[in-house]
Amino acid sequence: MSVTSTQIELAARPVGDPKHSDFKIVKVELPEIKEGEMLCRIIYQSLDPYMRGRMDDAKSYAVPVAIGSVMEAGCVAEVMESKNARFQTGDIVNGRFGWRTHIISDGAGVRKVNKDIAPISTSIGILGMPGMTAYVGLLDIGEPKEGETVVVSAASGAVGAVVGQIAKIKGCKVIGVAGSTEKCEYVRDELGFDECISHYNEDLAMQLSNVCPNGIDVYFENVGGKVFEAVLPLLNAFARIPLCGLISRYSHVGEFPGPNLLPTLTRSILTNRLKIQGYIITERWNRFPEFEKDVSAWIDSGKLKYKEDFVDGIEQAPEAFMGLLKGKNFGKLIVRTSEDPTL
Amino acid sequence: MSVTSTQIELAARPVGDPKHSDFKIVKVELPEIKEGEMLCRIIYQSLDPYMRGRMDDAKSYAVPVAIGSVMEAGCVAEVMESKNARFQTGDIVNGRFGWRTHIISDGAGVRKVNKDIAPISTSIGILGMPGMTAYVGLLDIGEPKEGETVVVSAASGAVGAVVGQIAKIKGCKVIGVAGSTEKCEYVRDELGFDECISHYNEDLAMQLSNVCPNGIDVYFENVGGKVFEAVLPLLNAFARIPLCGLISRYSHVGEFPGPNLLPTLTRSILTNRLKIQGYIITERWNRFPEFEKDVSAWIDSGKLKYKEDFVDGIEQAPEAFMGLLKGKNFGKLIVRTSEDPTL
Numbered sequence: 238m239s240v241t242s243t244q245i246e247l248a249a250r251p252v253g254d255p256k257h258s259d260f261k262i263v264k265v266e267l268p269e270i271k272e273g274e275m276l277c278r279i280i281y282q283s284l285d286p287y288m289r290g291r292m293d294d295a296k297s298y299a300v301p302v303a304i305g306s307v308m309e310a311g312c313v314a315e316v317m318e319s320k321n322a323r324f325q326t327g328d329i330v331n332g333r334f335g336w337r338t339h340i341i342s343d344g345a346g347v348r349k350v351n352k353d354i355a356p357i358s359t360s361i362g363i364l365g366m367p368g369m370t371a372y373v374g375l376l377d378i379g380e381p382k383e384g385e386t387v388v389v390s391a392a393s394g395a396v397g398a399v400v401g402q403i404a405k406i407k408g409c410k411v412i413g414v415a416g417s418t419e420k421c422e423y424v425r426d427e428l429g430f431d432e433c434i435s436h437y438n439e440d441l442a443m444q445l446s447n448v449c450p451n452g453i454d455v456y457f458e459n460v461g462g463k464v465f466e467a468v469l470p471l472l473n474a475f476a477r478i479p480l481c482g483l484i485s486r487y488s489h490v491g492e493f494p495g496p497n498l499l500p501t502l503t504r505s506i507l508t509n510r511l512k513i514q515g516y517i518i519t520e521r522w523n524r525f526p527e528f529e530k531d532v533s534a535w536i537d538s539g540k541l542k543y544k545e546d547f548v549d550g551i552e553q554a555p556e557a558f559m560g561l562l563k564g565k566n567f568g569k570l571i572v573r574t575s576e577d578p579t580l
Numbered sequence: 581m582s583v584t585s586t587q588i589e590l591a592a593r594p595v596g597d598p599k600h601s602d603f604k605i606v607k608v609e610l611p612e613i614k615e616g617e618m619l620c621r622i623i624y625q626s627l628d629p630y631m632r633g634r635m636d637d638a639k640s641y642a643v644p645v646a647i648g649s650v651m652e653a654g655c656v657a658e659v660m661e662s663k664n665a666r667f668q669t670g671d672i673v674n675g676r677f678g679w680r681t682h683i684i685s686d687g688a689g690v691r692k693v694n695k696d697i698a699p700i701s702t703s704i705g706i707l708g709m710p711g712m713t714a715y716v717g718l719l720d721i722g723e724p725k726e727g728e729t730v731v732v733s734a735a736s737g738a739v740g741a742v743v744g745q746i747a748k749i750k751g752c753k754v755i756g757v758a759g760s761t762e763k764c765e766y767v768r769d770e771l772g773f774d775e776c777i778s779h780y781n782e783d784l785a786m787q788l789s790n791v792c793p794n795g796i797d798v799y800f801e802n803v804g805g806k807v808f809e810a811v812l813p814l815l816n817a818f819a820r821i822p823l824c825g826l827i828s829r830y831s832h833v834g835e836f837p838g839p840n841l842l843p844t845l846t847r848s849i850l851t852n853r854l855k856i857q858g859y860i861i862t863e864r865w866n867r868f869p870e871f872e873k874d875v876s877a878w879i880d881s882g883k884l885k886y887k888e889d890f891v892d893g894i895e896q897a898p899e900a901f902m903g904l905l906k907g908k909n910f911g912k913l914i915v916r917t918s919e920d921p922t923l
Contacts, residue, residue: 290851296851297851298817298852298853458846461843461846462843465842465846466842474641480846480849480850481850482850483846483847483850486843486846489843492838492840493838493839493840493841493842493843494838494839494840495835495836495837495838495839496835496836496837496838496840497835497836497837497838497839497840497841497842498836498840498841498842499808499809499836499840499841499842499844499845500804500805500826500829500832500836501836501842502842502845503801503804503808503823503826503829504826504829506823506856506857506858507823507824507825507826507858508633508639508640508641508858509641510641510857510858510859510860510863511856511857511858512855512856512857512858513849513854513856513857514849514853514854514855514856514857515849515850515851515852515853515854515855516853517853520853
């Protein structure tokens with residue numbers, strides 16, 4: 238079976254916001270599979286903010302994508318042909334296949350997707366990496382207690398939406414921060430957060446203060462920048478900050494203008510006995526079984542809702558990714574690269 | 581028995597560095613003790629950086645000292661007369677008696693000092709609050725592992741000196757940051773740190789980088805400011821920062837000039853999965869028995885050394901305290917207000 242994969246390579250390291258010329262669409266003829274390999278047709282490809290970091294060559298927790306290499310991504314795929322004992326033709330699998338339509342895989346890091354729990358697209362969303370990121374960061378670092386106030390930035394996003402709903406399940410008062418009016422209404426009315434404030438508001442700090450009369454006990458950080466600065470004076474003694482992402486800063490170039498707020502933060506860490514901790518979900522994958530059990534049950538009982546934002550065609554991935562960094566998506570952003578056979 | 585106590589009151593809230601006019605020396609005639617009370621003669625009075633925070637009325641973990649009230653301090657005292665069943669004349673006790681020579685106490689929060697372990701002055705030093713602060717912050721938050729690199733600021737101080745020596749006991753490579761050449765030599769040659777660098781060096785960041793070829797795994801923070809900024813780029817993945825004090829910032833007035841380093845810190849927290857946590861030792865007093873057992877044994881075996889810097893006379897307390905905030909003391913700063921009967 239001769240197959241052509243369309244794939245997106247990193248053409249140049251972005252300076253500031255990524256642009257189209259930083260990506261290159263190429264077509265590659267795939268060879269025949271060898272013993273132990275399988276040919277996969279990608280159905281859904283995830284787009285996530287962390288991918289911006291992989292485009293830089295700054296020191297970080299993961300090696301950068303090399304220029305000329307295919308952009309990385311988690312994907313859901315169908316096995317088209319297999320010489321790998323673990324997988325058979327027709328299996329639906331999850332793997333880090335990248336921004337492409339087809340791949341030959343040796344099965345390393347690939348797992349079968351359970352088609353019975355929820356639509357298979359959720360294995361790169363609420364039942365996959367973003368959901369795990371929310372679950373582990375909130376529960377293991379944030380340690381929310383009943384009656385506490387939890388603030389979540391990027392509240393309508395793939396991670397934030399799950400964080401806030403789990404915090405509600407745990408009996409917390411939950412405040413979201415999101416962008417558009419439409420997103421804020423969704424977060425409040427559909428997801429059941431107590432309030433949601435737009436970061437477009439000029440008086441964000443005042444509005445946040447008004448809806449957090451008892452201060453903030455957990456701040457789940459996805460964005461950095463002005464939202465963090467608005468949260469800072471409201472943090473209670475012993476507040477916890479799981480630091481999951483800083484999307485507002487990923488494309489920043491150069492120094493940040495003063496005043497220097499680092500001493501303000503460290504003073505608050507000291508006087509309020511704060512805990513701020515960063516984490517990377519791939520290092521905490523041992524929590525997957527418990528996560529899958531809990532989140533599946535919550536989806537099943539209607540306690541946990543999710544929204545997916547589909548874009549059709551691999552060629553649309555760069556544009557969609559650039560939009561993601563600007564908050565233009567609404568829900569978990571997914572590139573649909575081919576037909577979903579389970580629908 | 582009629583006794584006059586000489587005591588130091590807070591006369592005004594300092595703007596910036598404290599000055600003599602912020603304090604007032606007063607003499608107070610103490611009444612006869614009542615049932616349940618005891619009269620104590622203070623022998624040693626502690627001076628600690630945290631007291632600067634108590635002079636402000638900014639929101640903090642403890643209520644500020646009121647204008648016209650006696651400055652707070654931990655003290656070692658001798659019971660002169662007692663109508664309290666728990667204490668007898670001649671007992672040596674530790675209590676938060678304040679900047680004064682005599683006090684009538686009802687015994688609340690007062691404990692007897694074991695005269696057999698070490699000189700009684702250590703009950704406000706290495707065997708008291710500063711020692712506990714070092715022990716708990718390093719072990720419970722810093723979690724040093726054998727072979728790791730630990731950096732300690734204010735390394736010759738009452739807390740820093742203990743932190744570094746315990747880190748050595750735990751098998752770490754330990755780098756101190758201190759002020760004068762004399763202090764740095766003491767930290768390296770007497771206390772056994774691997775290296776000690778002066779923060780007066782203009783190329784502090786470069787020097788620190790040179791002596792930490794494997795990066796920094798634990799930074800025990802006592803000072804803030806330029807030492808923190810020099811440490812920041814050297815932090816390893818999963819580094820821990822127990823945030824104990826920020827002495828370089830306590831008297832700062834107004835904003836800090838840019839660039840804004842807050843995003844630099846949060847980026848490092850994310851990419852390096854750092855944990856930064858503030859703590860207050862009085863909230864972790866449950867660790868006292870284990871602390872006392874370990875530290876007594878280490879002092880006994882010569883593994884843990886300490887240095888005390890005595891100032892004579894309660895009238896000298898303000899001057900000595902102002903010096904402490906500038907790093908003029910050398911070792912645990914103690915005001916000797918009367919004769920030590922155990923010597």
